[in-house]
Amino acid sequence: MTSIAEIPPVVQSARAHGLKAVFQHARYVMRENPVTGFAFLMFLFFVLCATIGPWLVPHDPLASNTAQALKPPSALNWFGTDQLGRDIFSRVVVAARLDLAIAISSVLLVFAFGGLSGVAAGYFGGWTDRIVGRICDTIMAFPLFVLAMGIVAALGNTVTNIVIATAIINYPLYARLARSEANVRRDAGFVHAARLSGNSEGRILLMHILPNILPIMMVQVSLTMGYAILNAAGLSFIGLGVRPPTPEWGIMVAEGASFIVSGEWWIAFFPGLTLMLAVFCFNLLGDGLRDIVDPQRRT
Amino acid sequence: MLTMIARRMMLAIPSIVGVIVVTFLLTRVLPGDTAAYFAGPAASAQAVEEVRVKLGLDQSIPVQFASYVGDLLRGDLGASLTTGRPVVTELAARLPASTELTLAALLLSLVIAVPLGIIAAVRNDSWVDHFTRIFTTAGVSLPVFFTGLLFVYVFYFLLGWAPAPLGRLDVFYSSPPEWTGFFLIDSLVAREWETFRAALAQLALPTITLAVFSLAPIARITRASMLNVLASDFVRTARAAGLSGGTVVMRYAFRNALLPVITTLGMVFSFLLGANVLVEKVFAWPGVGSYAVEALLASDYAPVQGFVLVMAILYVLVNLAIDLLYGVVDPRMKVEG
Numbered sequence: 001m002t003s004i005a006e007i008p009p010v011v012q013s014a015r016a017h018g019l020k021a022v023f024q025h026a027r028y029v030m031r032e033n034p035v036t037g038f039a040f041l042m043f044l045f046f047v048l049c050a051t052i053g054p055w056l057v058p059h060d061p062l063a064s065n066t067a068q069a070l071k072p073p074s075a076l077n078w079f080g081t082d083q084l085g086r087d088i089f090s091r092v093v094v095a096a097r098l099d100l101a102i103a104i105s106s107v108l109l110v111f112a113f114g115g116l117s118g119v120a121a122g123y124f125g126g127w128t129d130r131i132v133g134r135i136c137d138t139i140m141a142f143p144l145f146v147l148a149m150g151i152v153a154a155l156g157n158t159v160t161n162i163v164i165a166t167a168i169i170n171y172p173l174y175a176r177l178a179r180s181e182a183n184v185r186r187d188a189g190f191v192h193a194a195r196l197s198g199n200s201e202g203r204i205l206l207m208h209i210l211p212n213i214l215p216i217m218m219v220q221v222s223l224t225m226g227y228a229i230l231n232a233a234g235l236s237f238i239g240l241g242v243r244p245p246t247p248e249w250g251i252m253v254a255e256g257a258s259f260i261v262s263g264e265w266w267i268a269f270f271p272g273l274t275l276m277l278a279v280f281c282f283n284l285l286g287d288g289l290r291d292i293v294d295p296q297r298r299t
Numbered sequence: 300m301l302t303m304i305a306r307r308m309m310l311a312i313p314s315i316v317g318v319i320v321v322t323f324l325l326t327r328v329l330p331g332d333t334a335a336y337f338a339g340p341a342a343s344a345q346a347v348e349e350v351r352v353k354l355g356l357d358q359s360i361p362v363q364f365a366s367y368v369g370d371l372l373r374g375d376l377g378a379s380l381t382t383g384r385p386v387v388t389e390l391a392a393r394l395p396a397s398t399e400l401t402l403a404a405l406l407l408s409l410v411i412a413v414p415l416g417i418i419a420a421v422r423n424d425s426w427v428d429h430f431t432r433i434f435t436t437a438g439v440s441l442p443v444f445f446t447g448l449l450f451v452y453v454f455y456f457l458l459g460w461a462p463a464p465l466g467r468l469d470v471f472y473s474s475p476p477e478w479t480g481f482f483l484i485d486s487l488v489a490r491e492w493e494t495f496r497a498a499l500a501q502l503a504l505p506t507i508t509l510a511v512f513s514l515a516p517i518a519r520i521t522r523a524s525m526l527n528v529l530a531s532d533f534v535r536t537a538r539a540a541g542l543s544g545g546t547v548v549m550r551y552a553f554r555n556a557l558l559p560v561i562t563t564l565g566m567v568f569s570f571l572l573g574a575n576v577l578v579e580k581v582f583a584w585p586g587v588g589s590y591a592v593e594a595l596l597a598s599d600y601a602p603v604q605g606f607v608l609v610m611a612i613l614y615v616l617v618n619l620a621i622d623l624l625y626g627v628v629d630p631r632m633k634v635e636g
Contacts (some may be wrong), residue, residue: 146607147611149607
């Protein structure tokens with residue numbers, strides 16, 4: 001079927017080295033699935049907003065100017081102004097940093113805890129497995145957003161606790177995935193080989209099994225990233241965590257909500273749209289990555 | 300059949316125990332003094348001490364847990380600080396509003412998502428299929444509070460089709476005589492057609508908002524599971540035996556494809572119960588979610604704790620019901636059970 005000329009670039013990239021390989025692989029991914037390429041570009045855009053956005057925005061996101069309050073989108077204020085005359089465009093761009101920071105830190109947190117405990121549960125089995133399984137079952141017994149509300153209420157109404165709550169409700173996903181992937185590999189040839197060459201159990205777990213399941217875990221990261229953003233924005237929409245006047249997408253939608261019924265749509269619309277695009281971007285990216293890493297799970 | 304139901308119910312018990320332990324722990328990890336927290340921000344030192352003794356916080360943790368469980372068994376979830384009324388009464392009064400909304404949304408999304416998923420699978424790679432795929436990815440990306448507000452803007456402000464997003468019933472109508480607590484059913488039972496129409500109008504937008512959100516996972520799993528089943532040997536055999544396309548799809552394929560869909564309903568319900576809180580806030584819906592949000596913002600902890608507990612127990616029961624339904628749909632489960 002495949003002639004020499006048609007060897008997929010992914011095979012070639014295995015032979016290439018360093019940066020060149022990365023670029024080759026990226027080009028292959030983009031060509032194979034343009035939607036993933038598009039999502040990746042959108043992702044880069046959001047990362048740019050989060051990193052250098054605050055220096056680029058035309059207005060101070062916190063400066064109020066009551067003379068300019070509730071103005072619809074114009075050449076001066078691209079997304080209009082809110083009830084205090086603040087520039088919504090600047091606020092939306094600046095908010096990217098906080099929203100992404102919350103999502104990324106919660107995902108990293110759950111990646112570390114869920115991944116490690118899941119791998120240990122799958123590899124060692126026995127009581128480790130039972131404890132991790134029991135914790136997962138208990139978390140899954142709650143409607144997740146409701147549990148997040150309860151956790152934030154109990155720990156205190158701060159951004160840090162939003163991160164923790166989001167990490168906790170995602171824990172079962174990570175722990176179960178890591179558990180099943182580690183469980184499949186516990187009797188694999190490379191594990192026996194590692195053991196025979198004198199590696200300790202802990203070292204096999206961390207240096208052999210964990211790197212092996214990393215690609216699948218990374219797919220999980222990008223799949224849950226969108227959910228983490230959505231969850232954090234939902235919590236701040238009901239008034240938890242982020243406090244005004246901090247620019248954050250969820251709280252900006254909440255601030256604009258009361259103006260919707262009187263027709264000032266732009267206050268809630270632009271932050272909401274941006275939030276939606278960010279989540280959409282991560283979901284597409286996650287789907288695309290999964291198709292590449294683990295084609296069998298494609299739905 | 301009965302033994303199967305009993306066995307399933309036994310399986311739900313660890314979940315309920317877990318839920319109770321977690322809600323208990325949540326009250327104990329409050330930063331600072333729990334008694335001061337429950338007594339409210341304006342309480343004097345003496346009042347805090349009284350609350351401490353009243354709540355039994357001067358006892359050891361196991362004793363506290365025992366009394367917490369005892370209170371739960373007696374149906375006592377404490378009282379709200381702001382209203383002074385028992386949490387149980389408030390939750391019971393507001394639960395029908397939330398349940399009506401959630402069930403209506405679930406029904407609507409099932410009615411749309413299942414046929415959509417079937418068509419997308421049967422006409423694989425057609426425009427319906429592509430539309431479904433885009434729609435399902437977009438659907439899970441939608442922040443419900445944002446789509447809710449969009450709907451309010453378009454259908455209330457611009458078009459004027461929907462009533463103002465202010466609760467279950469316009470102020471001009473009185474609520475129907477209470478029977479189930481579901482306004483749609485109660486007004487029908489009382490033959491108050493006008494009230495039924497008004498309640499339906501209020502219910503429409505929040506229901507659609509929630510349904511759009513829960514549509515996506517259902518349509519997606521229906522499509523995936525139908526595709527799977529349609530590729531199986533028994534479908535090929537049925538086709539080869541000359542059965543019509545409709546019979547094969549509906550009688551043979553669909554019944555088998557239904558099982559993963561039912562399993563997903565549990566997850567969908569988890570999403571729905573969470574999204575409910577947000578939608579209730581957008582539409583000023585007088586349900587348990589908005590009650591909990593108000594209490595949360597007022598640092599009134601007992602209602603929040605009660606809300607989390609009630610939602611979790613409801614969710615465990617829903618999962619139990621789904622398990623039982625699974626047994627009904629799939630006769631093989633009965634034999635094994």
